[in-house]
Amino acid sequence: MTLSVETPAVPELEDAVDPNEYEDAEIVGDTDYRRDDLEALLRDGAWEDAFVEWRESTDVTEAEWEVVLDLDLLSHFDFFWDDFADRVGYHAPGIPEDWKEREIHPDVDSWKTVSSINAGLTELGQTVCDVLKDEYITWESEYEAPEDLPDF
Template sequence: MTLSVETPSVPELEDTVDPNEYDDADVVGDTDYRRDDLEALLRDGAWEDAFAAWAATTDVTDEEWTIILELELLSHFDFFWDDFADRVGYHAPGLPEDWKEREIHPDVDSWKTVSSINAGLTELGQTVCDVLKDDYITWESEYEAPDDLPDF
């Protein structure tokens, strides 16, 4: 399936949240999350490239995309450098489990819609990470493993 929409604005990355506070992220050790560097790379084309790749294969429908935009979910993406793992980590926004009680949007009326939006945003986040790491990041991890690791 293809989603034919304009590329949205790049999310602004802020250093206000420690990635370890997310339920879906675990960063080992002290690290420079390099959010400024990542945001610059996103603005230099990584976001557009990743979004195009994701939109070409996503199962998110036009109606679900409208919900995502109206709820401004994309602004809640977070991307950060995980030096220990030598990767880009991310936190994807999503609709809460209590969506029925909160009546967050009139068109959010089924678990299928919620699941599709949440899965689509997770896939977009992973695609952005992959594009950043594979095509844009030129720095090397600064983490050095200890010398006394066992040989396997």
């Protein structure tokens, strides 16, 4: 399935949140999250490349995409460098579990819609990370493993 929509603006990455505060991320050790570098790479084409790749295979419908835009969910994406794991980490925004009580959008009326949007945004986040790491990042991890690790 192909989603026929324009590529949205690159999300602005801010240092306001420590990635360890996210339920779905754990960063070991002190690290420079390199958000400025990642945002520059996103602006240099990584966001466009990843979005084009993602929209070619996503199951998100155009109606669901409109909900994403209406709720400005993309502005809540976060991408950060995890030096220990030598990877780009991310936090994907989503529709909260209490969506029924909060009546957050008139077109959010089923768990199917919520699930589709949340899964789609997670897949977009992972695609962005993969494109950044595979095609844009040229730096090496600065983490050095201790020399006293056992041989297996």
